Amino acid sequence: MVRIMNSNWEYYKIFYYVGKHGSFTQAARFLHNNQPNITRVINMLESDLGCRLFVRSQKGVTLTPEGENLFAHIESAYQQIEKGEDEIRSDRLLQSGSVSVSISEIALHVLMLPILQSFKAKHPGIRIRVYNHSTPQGVKALEQGLVDLAVISSPLKVSDSLEATHVKSFQEILIGGEPYRSLSRRKHSLEDISQYPLITQSHDSTSFQYLTDLFLKASITLKPSIEVTTTDQILPIVEHGMGLGFVPKELALPSIERKKVFPIPLTDKLPSRSISLLQDKVRPLSLAALELKRETLQ
Incomplete structure (x- = not known):
């Protein structure tokens, strides 16, 4: 059964920082907020949940047993969110990520080896999966979503769901x-x-x-x-x-x-024969795959 949260994530974010710092004042300072607003949000959260989350004292606040239980879950969720944000930043900077590409043997020897070498030298944190496929196998792997890109040689037949871009002719x-x-x-x-x-x-x-x-x-x-x-x-x-x-x-x-x-x-x-780069017209490419595509076509 799906259960809808009564309190929004912003409330839990404020709760997390109050619990982490043990102080409304320090949480407000860290969040660039003000103490009355922090107090108001915690009161609303306690009202929504039907229990006290903090014990107030002159030295600050401490978590109640119910608050400690909630904090353990919120802390885990917040750490996962931060991890996800860090991974996205790393992917955006091409410091991490992965790309899978189907490459026919002719395309590997005639075109892709120096491109892959240069790509890996510039982006050592990106993991590359290279599949040695014939042209029909590469087309099928792309249609089935098993690879991000396919670089294959002619003659080739592709469905309307794929986009083919000519990269190089060879003799x-x-x-x-x-x-x-x-x-x-x-x-x-x-x-x-x-x-x-x-x-x-x-x-x-x-x-x-x-x-x-x-x-x-x-x-x-x-x-x-x-x-x-x-x-x-x-x-x-x-x-x-x-x-x-x-x-x-x-x-x-x-x-x-x-x-x-x-x-x-x-x-x-x-x-002459040709080498083409294929991608799915609908499925979006990762940042790593977009960069490999760009470097292949330039």
Whole structure:
């Protein structure tokens, strides 16, 4: 059963400080109030509760047994309120708080790693939860309220309840290891490439969907030789000469510079892909999440 308080919180605040200081005068001074008003409020509170809360004397006031019982509850409540106010102030100053973000593996390597590093350096008190999700998993996690933000790669399909903001475009390139080094000397069509073993992400990934659409436009059915779970698994397999693979250029550059893999030019330029930041249109973001969003988009 819900019970409505007859006395408002301001009465209990005054009661708390009178009990804490043991004096109407000191409570009035602390609250920037006056003693007659403090006395009036305590009298009204005692009338509402039907009992005496203080014993008055020339030395001040002391709590009655009923007053001590009430004071224990009010003190606990007041401390919790102060704690809540302190936490809000800390959150507002980004000294504490938390943010959860779903990041696809491509988005992590191509965009988010330096952003997360900078964010954590500037706001060490904020706890970050990073979930490694595929694009469909990231969309689902955001729709279910499991994360504050999602940073994922195209192609993507989002519902009307989500807002997607483009952050960055990136380019996929075709690479091969030492056994396929000769292919890097001239341009090849997708039909040429389809004759070689291809290493792709699994068929339920957006990267596989991207390649499937690409090959279908050339009237070719994509038939990978090896399927992997994540993009960064493609690179070492290509380095070991087990086939060709499409990866973001940024991810391949270190291996290209070390001559572990070789870029294979194509007759047609691959369409660029994009990384987007998603958020729920209705659910408000915490201050920490708003700041991570701002730093991601700037």
